[in-house]
Amino acid sequence: MRFRFSKGPCRLFLSLAVGLIWVSPFLDRSVSASQHPNEIFTDITAQAGITWQQFSGESPDRFLIETMGGGVAFLDFDSDGLQDIFFVNGGETPHGKSPVPVRNALYHNLGNGKFENVTAQAGVDRLGFYGMGVAVGDFDNDGFPDLYVTGYPASALFHNNGNGTFTEVADRAGVKNTGRWAASAAWFDYDRDGRLDLVVTNYVRFSFENPKKCEVNGMRSYCEQVAYQGMPLTLYHNNGDGTFTDVSATSGLEKFTGRALGVVAIDVDDDGWADLFVARDASPNLLLINKHNGTFEDAALDAEVAYDQNGMARAGMGVDDEDIDGWSRISMINIIHYSRDPTPSPTKTGRAPLIWQASPSLTLAGAQSFSIMTTTAIST
Ligand SMILES: [Ca+2]
Ligand SMILES: [Ca+2]
Numbered sequence: 001m002r003f004r005f006s007k008g009p010c011r012l013f014l015s016l017a018v019g020l021i022w023v024s025p026f027l028d029r030s031v032s033a034s035q036h037p038n039e040i041f042t043d044i045t046a047q048a049g050i051t052w053q054q055f056s057g058e059s060p061d062r063f064l065i066e067t068m069g070g071g072v073a074f075l076d077f078d079s080d081g082l083q084d085i086f087f088v089n090g091g092e093t094p095h096g097k098s099p100v101p102v103r104n105a106l107y108h109n110l111g112n113g114k115f116e117n118v119t120a121q122a123g124v125d126r127l128g129f130y131g132m133g134v135a136v137g138d139f140d141n142d143g144f145p146d147l148y149v150t151g152y153p154a155s156a157l158f159h160n161n162g163n164g165t166f167t168e169v170a171d172r173a174g175v176k177n178t179g180r181w182a183a184s185a186a187w188f189d190y191d192r193d194g195r196l197d198l199v200v201t202n203y204v205r206f207s208f209e210n211p212k213k214c215e216v217n218g219m220r221s222y223c224e225q226v227a228y229q230g231m232p233l234t235l236y237h238n239n240g241d242g243t244f245t246d247v248s249a250t251s252g253l254e255k256f257t258g259r260a261l262g263v264v265a266i267d268v269d270d271d272g273w274a275d276l277f278v279a280r281d282a283s284p285n286l287l288l289i290n291k292h293n294g295t296f297e298d299a300a301l302d303a304e305v306a307y308d309q310n311g312m313a314r315a316g317m318g319v320d321d322e323d324i325d326g327w328s329r330i331s332m333i334n335i336i337h338y339s340r341d342p343t344p345s346p347t348k349t350g351r352a353p354l355i356w357q358a359s360p361s362l363t364l365a366g367a368q369s370f371s372i373m374t375t376t377a378i379s380t
């Protein structure tokens with residue numbers, strides 16, 4: 001099988017995969033804040049006027065959901081030619097309460113390096129659930145990008161009204177994904193009818209009422225992901241009238257049960273039909289090839305992206321595609337492995353430091369124009 005990136009119409013269905021970040025329960029935040037003399041980026045968050053902070057609901061209960069960072073999307077919501085930013089907040093847990101209301105943030109790009117928080121007037125500040133990620137797509141083809149915000153135990157669809165405001169329409173549209181912990185989502189037109197459809201990666205079976213309980217050295221800790229049962233994917237077909245139909249069963253996606261965290265829509269075999277790559281956590285990754293008839297077939301094993309070189313399922317956290325080498329090749333950023341020291345050194349927060357280590361880009365066997373770049377998390 002030959003994988004090649006198409007720059008044709010398929011780029012239109014690409015939506016922003018969720019900026020979902022695994023925040024290790026043992027992560028020392030001081031590590032990520034360290035500075036290096038040869039750094040190529042400058043942190044301009046404060047100068048840009050961005051003050052929003054994520055709230056995880058961290059609590060003594062050690063709910064797995066507390067370890068997830070919020071998603072983020074760049075979008076030009078007001079079509080002024082300048083990319084704006086939307087941040088998804090987490091939420092409260094039964095014993096992890098926020099001193100201030102938990103709010104998302106929509107920052108309007110003012111064009112002078114500054115951003116203005118317009119969340120409240122836009123109507124996208126509040127969620128009725130614990131937020132996870134966001135996918136941007138113009139599902140009704142009105143020229144204005146809309147937002148699908150994933151979370152637990154529901155998700156939201158914010159329709160862009162074109163006047164700086166949004167209306168939440170998930171219930172009416174049939175994409176609320178009730179009862180599930182949705183991590184990522186992607187808009188893509190799998191049946192090429194000109195309307196964006198929606199795929200949602202559901203992570204694990206989870207409940208605040210019946211938490212998993214794990215301990216390390218006698219102390220309550222976050223359970224490993226394998227303690228949780230994975231969930232099937234959800235695929236919603238866009239009916240073109242503001243509603244969607246759940247086609248998870250008929251498309252075959254429902255049978256792919258696992259701990260899915262990231263998804264990106266790409267035409268990997270260059271046949272003009274959008275395919276999917278799904279990054280999963282301690283479950284084999286999926287490369288779902290579009291069969292042109294509303295169904296998909298997993299080719300991850302043949303493409304050698306299902307497991308690592310040792311035949312182990314990676315701890316896939318997220319995935320995106322980009323031509324990073326100037327040779328029109330798709331590359332994927334996939335955080336693939338997570339491990340921690342069995343005896344983490346104590347810190348003020350009880351967390352041991354993690355170091356994110358990039359490994360060389362790997363070219364898939366038999367694929368002349370498709371590569372995957374991995375990032376491995378190791379503990380010190
Ligand atoms: Ca804008
Ligand atoms: Ca729209």
Ligand SMILES: [Ca+2]
Nearest residue numbers: 189193195197
């Ligand atoms: Ca469609």
Ligand SMILES: [Ca+2]
Nearest residue numbers: 267271273275
């Ligand atoms: Ca394809």
